Amino acid sequence: MLGERIRKIRKQKKMTLEALAGEELTKGMLSLIENNKAKPSMESLAYIAKQLQVEISELLDEVSTLELRAILEQAEKLFNSEDVNGSEKYQPLIALIEPYIEKLTQGYEAARLLDIYARCLYREKISGWDHYFDRAAKMYDEMNLTAKRASVGIFRALVKFIEHDYQSSLTILLHERTELEKNHAYIDPITRLDLDYHEAVLHFAVGDSESATRVMEGAIHFSKEHRIFYRIDDLYRLAAAQAEMVPDDTKKEHYIMKLKQYGEFADDLQTKLFYQLFQVMALIGDKHDYHKALEIIDQIFAHPKMEELFEDWFLIEKGKALYGLGQYSDALACFEKVEIPEYAHHPFDLSLFYVLDSYKARCHFELGNREESEKWAKTAVENFESLLPTPHKDFAMDTYKKITEN
Numbered sequence: 001m002l003g004e005r006i007r008k009i010r011k012q013k014k015m016t017l018e019a020l021a022g023e024e025l026t027k028g029m030l031s032l033i034e035n036n037k038a039k040p041s042m043e044s045l046a047y048i049a050k051q052l053q054v055e056i057s058e059l060l061d062e063v064s065t066l067e068l069r070a071i072l073e074q075a076e077k078l079f080n081s082e083d084v085n086g087s088e089k090y091q092p093l094i095a096l097i098e099p100y101i102e103k104l105t106q107g108y109e110a111a112r113l114l115d116i117y118a119r120c121l122y123r124e125k126i127s128g129w130d131h132y133f134d135r136a137a138k139m140y141d142e143m144n145l146t147a148k149r150a151s152v153g154i155f156r157a158l159v160k161f162i163e164h165d166y167q168s169s170l171t172i173l174l175h176e177r178t179e180l181e182k183n184h185a186y187i188d189p190i191t192r193l194d195l196d197y198h199e200a201v202l203h204f205a206v207g208d209s210e211s212a213t214r215v216m217e218g219a220i221h222f223s224k225e226h227r228i229f230y231r232i233d234d235l236y237r238l239a240a241a242q243a244e245m246v247p248d249d250t251k252k253e254h255y256i257m258k259l260k261q262y263g264e265f266a267d268d269l270q271t272k273l274f275y276q277l278f279q280v281m282a283l284i285g286d287k288h289d290y291h292k293a294l295e296i297i298d299q300i301f302a303h304p305k306m307e308e309l310f311e312d313w314f315l316i317e318k319g320k321a322l323y324g325l326g327q328y329s330d331a332l333a334c335f336e337k338v339e340i341p342e343y344a345h346h347p348f349d350l351s352l353f354y355v356l357d358s359y360k361a362r363c364h365f366e367l368g369n370r371e372e373s374e375k376w377a378k379t380a381v382e383n384f385e386s387l388l389p390t391p392h393k394d395f396a397m398d399t400y401k402k403i404t405e406n
Contacts, residue, residue: 003037009059022047068109089120101113106142119155141184144184147190153176164386193223196222229262236259239251259278273310280293290322301314316335319359335356347390351390361399
């Protein structure tokens with residue numbers, strides 16, 4: 001009711017009846033209006049809105065901007081919290097936003113709440129999330145909020161990426177990017193680099209290395225030219241991974257060194273760890289210097305700031321090094337600890353994890369466990385079946401052939 005909304009906004013602004021009534025209304029009349037016992041004229045309503053420093057439309061709406069702002073503040077705090085995860089985060093957010101969902105018609109607060117609500121529904125596997133994304137995207141377009149609009153498009157594409165439907169993911173992203181560029185006269189540099197990075201990732205995922213390289217190298221040049229360096233570590237990492245898969249030793253060494261330089265310049269632990277991971281992979285795969293690789297890996301695991309994010313990657317490399325030294329039981333013990341991280345969906349990443357089964361097969365073969373050896377060799381080939389050709393896929397096929405023909 002109108003009166004209740006006026007009272008609520010007045011109290012939110014910590015104003016007394018006298019202060020709101022001012023010189024044009026009596027305290028008694030204002031009290032009647034707030035208790036819905038009297039209807040203000042348009043002149044009085046305009047005066048009340050002016051006193052409250054809000055638009056008249058906000059008084060007439062069922063939910064005020066101030067109320068939505070308070071709800072959004074709660075929602076953002078929980079949504080961005082790193083201390084709460086999974087359903088413990090998403091279900092309370094859904095419960096918080098749901099009572100307002102059909103009243104969200106305009107303004108940043110409404111768009112952002114719809115955005116968060118859609119993401120939470122998706123995470124909880126509740127259908128209809130895309131409908132709320134449509135509403136949020138339309139509002140972002142109307143307000144010319146390019147970065148927010150782009151994040152919706154990227155999220156939609158990543159839904160298919162997580163399902164490993166890479167072609168659909170790329171098609172969605174390219175469509176969303178076209179719509180964004182058509183409806184927004186200016187794309188800010190950060191948003192452009194976000195779009196470039198994800199487009200390059202998806203071009204590589206579908207095997208279009210030419211388009212991926214063009215977009216990726218264009219983004220690296222753009223980032224340097226404008227001295228932004230946003231996404232530069234991600235782009236260097238992508239370039240190094242692509243060079244690893246082709247393979248192209250010259251480019252791989254170039255981008256691994258770029259990762260090292262950026263990590264030192266930015267003092268970024270993740271980038272430094274990625275550099276060390278590529279260094280270890282080169283020591284094992286190219287130089288066969290297993291002792292040096294193990295020395296680096298042991299130093300990394302002893303580091304007090306070693307993040308769990310990288311543990312599985314280095315365990316794989318430790319197992320490979322131990323295999324190379326003929327320590328097959330120890331290698332298997334390492335491999336058994338590895339789990340594919342939830343975030344690993346790109347074919348480049350999956351290749352590094354799927355090849356693990358081929359190494360398991362080779363270890364069992366050397367230990368005389370024929371049945372286990374054949375099982376893991378077959379598993380690796382089956383996992384690689386839908387992925388693009390890479391040296392890891394070739395290794396899996398060679399392993400299967402070696403084991404089944406002996």
